[in-house]
Amino acid sequence: MKAHLITYGCQMNEYDTHLVQSQLVSFGAQIVDSVDEADFVLINTCAVRGKPVDKVRSVLGTLRKLKAERPLVIGMMGCLAQLEEGQQIARKFEVDVLLGPGSLLDIGKALESNERFWGLQFKDELHDHIPPPPQGKLQAHLTIMRGCDHHCTYCIVPTTRGPQVSRHPDQILRELEMQLAAGVQEVTLLGQNVNAYGVDGGAKLAGYPSFANLLRMVGQSGVRRIKFTTSHPMNFTEDVAAAMAETPAVCEFVHLPVQSGSNRVLRRMAREYTREEYLHHIANIRKHIPNAVLATDIIVGFPGETEADFEDTLSLYDEVGYDSAYMFAYSARPGTPSYKHFEDLPRELKVERLTRLIAKQKDWSARKNAAHVGSIQEVLLRGDAFSEGFLEGHTRGNHPTVVPKVLGITGAGVHRVRINQATPHMMYGNLIDANGENLPEVPRFAPEAAALVSPLQMA
Ligand code: 5AD
Ligand code: SF4
Numbered sequence: 327m328k329a330h331l332i333t334y335g336c337q338m339n340e341y342d343t344h345l346v347q348s349q350l351v352s353f354g355a356q357i358v359d360s361v362d363e364a365d366f367v368l369i370n371t372c373a374v375r376g377k378p379v380d381k382v383r384s385v386l387g388t389l390r391k392l393k394a395e396r397p398l399v400i401g402m403m404g405c406l407a408q409l410e411e412g413q414q415i416a417r418k419f420e421v422d423v424l425l426g427p428g429s430l431l432d433i434g435k436a437l438e439s440n441e442r443f444w445g446l447q448f449k450d451e452l453h454d455h456i457p458p459p460p461q462g463k464l465q466a467h468l469t470i471m472r473g474c475d476h477h478c479t480y481c482i483v484p485t486t487r488g489p490q491v492s493r494h495p496d497q498i499l500r501e502l503e504m505q506l507a508a509g510v511q512e513v514t515l516l517g518q519n520v521n522a523y524g525v526d527g528g529a530k531l532a533g534y535p536s537f538a539n540l541l542r543m544v545g546q547s548g549v550r551r552i553k554f555t556t557s558h559p560m561n562f563t564e565d566v567a568a569a570m571a572e573t574p575a576v577c578e579f580v581h582l583p584v585q586s587g588s589n590r591v592l593r594r595m596a597r598e599y600t601r602e603e604y605l606h607h608i609a610n611i612r613k614h615i616p617n618a619v620l621a622t623d624i625i626v627g628f629p630g631e632t633e634a635d636f637e638d639t640l641s642l643y644d645e646v647g648y649d650s651a652y653m654f655a656y657s658a659r660p661g662t663p664s665y666k667h668f669e670d671l672p673r674e675l676k677v678e679r680l681t682r683l684i685a686k687q688k689d690w691s692a693r694k695n696a697a698h699v700g701s702i703q704e705v706l707l708r709g710d711a712f713s714e715g716f717l718e719g720h721t722r723g724n725h726p727t728v729v730p731k732v733l734g735i736t737g738a739g740v741h742r743v744r745i746n747q748a749t750p751h752m753m754y755g756n757l758i759d760a761n762g763e764n765l766p767e768v769p770r771f772a773p774e775a776a777a778l779v780s781p782l783q784m785a
Pocket of ligand 2: 334335336337338339371372373374404405483486487
């Protein structure tokens with residue numbers, strides 16, 4: 327069998343795609359790079375906003391046409407698959423295999439079955455399954471929990487991924503050990519709300535450490551860099567900030583979604599914290615990690631959001647001074663409380679506010695990134711950048727970074743870089759030696775032509 331997998335959505339989905347893909351390989355499947363070569367196409371879906379759902383519809387439309395012309399098995403997994411909305415789409419587009427986020431290990435059964443196979447149960451066995459580490463990659467994801475116990479009124483995730491289930495620390499450390507043996511240098515601990523790790527359904531689990539202590543444990547594994555995503559402010563304790571500060575491998579990067587700066591909107595979103603409480607967490611983070619790089623998620627145009635509410639979000643952005651942000655216009659999702667109870671604002675209003683927020687974010691990211699010019703950063707290089715003659719990677723603070731190739735360093739690795747230029751979305755620098763001197767660059771064949779495409783010129 328030749329299988330092709332397509333992934334939408336978050337890092338959790340990337341992890342899940344890797345998990346299912348490695349199952350397929352263990353059944354003898356060959357993974358191919360395009361739909362044209364494949365006899366099984368599996369789409370890992372996201373349901374968090376309308377756009378990723380539309381995207382899935384359009385890909386399925388193309389696949390259904392292909393299926394009319396030649397043998398093709400169509401599969402759909404992930405968050406959308408779990409919803410009635412997704413199942414309707416699956417029926418319409420003749421999907422053969424449907425796997426919700428809790429049923430991924432049914433992939434074997436699904437392929438053995440001669441008829442349509444739909445797996446929609448939540449099975450804890452997922453946590454005991456250790457997928458093989460990614461091959462030839464320095465970065466890996468590591469799931470520490472699944473699902474979410476919060477009930478934010480806009481969010482479909484508690485429905486698609488179910489209540490929170492923490493993974494036993496032994497399984498986490500076993501998977502990490504395999505990743506380290508495979509050469510992984512940066513691990514990102516994943517969960518919908520990693521800070522609540524070890525406390526499922528409000529009950530502390532015996533034998534599970536707190537998230538702060540899990541960070542300390544993972545810090546002792548010898549992994550070079552640790553990141554984690556994502557956190558709910560309500561569960562962000564000062565001990566997490568302290569564990570970050572005292573564990574050298576934990577990167578100075580915190581993604582703490584705020585969603586809105588208005589207490590009225592936060593209440594209607596059922597976020598369970600106030601603007602003031604959120605700012606208190608930020609102050610704690612800065613107290614323990616003065617150079618923390620801060621990122622957030624913001625939804626603009628939540629039902630009932632007034633101009634004054636939105637201005638509260640703008641002022642909170644200034645008060646925190648985020649390094650980066652994921653910003654979204656509210657998308658009414660069937661099955662969520664806000665869809666049921668509140669009226670959606672006009673699209674133009676949401677777009678107008680989103681545009682204003684993006685301008686603010688760009689301004690702050692420019693300022694924050696510019697402040698790093700002249701600094702020395704540890705950059706995990708992944709390989710060739712878009713522009714020929716350059717390598718790309720990211721810092722401990724998650725800044726995408728581009729450097730000219732130097733003699734002797736051609737690919738992946740963790741290296742020291744002096745930053746010499748920055749834009750809102752990118753930093754540029756030079757690889758340096760132990761004395762801080764620039765390493766000799768690889769001569770580029772046509773310097774004038776290279777200069778034309780040099781990212782330094784794109785600033
Ligand atoms: N509309 C817009 N954005 C949403 N998010 C979650 N649900 C919605 C929605 N209905 C955003 C939140 C969350 C991120 C993953 O997606 O900001 O943190
Ligand atoms: Fe990830 Fe949420 Fe999208 Fe599911 S709905 S794929 S958890 S972002």
